[in-house]
Amino acid sequence: MPEMRFVVTWPDGRKETCYSPSLVVKDYFAEGQNYPLSDFLDRSRTALIIASNRVKAKHGYPCSLALSQLSRIEQAAAAYLTHAEAEVRCESFIL
Template identity: 40%
Template structure:
């Protein structure tokens, strides 16, 4: 399971990098695409949940780091509450 980082640019132009214990994030996002915030959050939740499940299948325990990153994304998204046009651009991935 290759560790993969998701690089994003929030609609306020801040950039961030989020950790995934699995490359599954590359199946949920496409580099260069701008996602509306609700869609981005739904995809991030699914991707990180699946990543954590992959770790559990392989090692017998869920990945707390994936869960922490999901919480970090949710926390970072809160600054856009009430902004219906908020979006997130996928800048790319790294390992």
């Protein structure tokens, strides 16, 4: 199963490289695209849960790295939940 990383920029300008055990992230994000925070969270949850489930289907257990990444994204996003205009940018994919 091909893994990938995707680089995002948080509303404060901080860049973060995120992990996915599957290329499914490319179905939910586009390079250079900004996403409202709530949309980014929804897309991240969907993509990383699908990726984890793909690992489970192949290996018999969910991907702890994908679920940990989702948790880190949710924790980082919490700082911006009160900012109505907060957006996250998907900068690039690293394959």
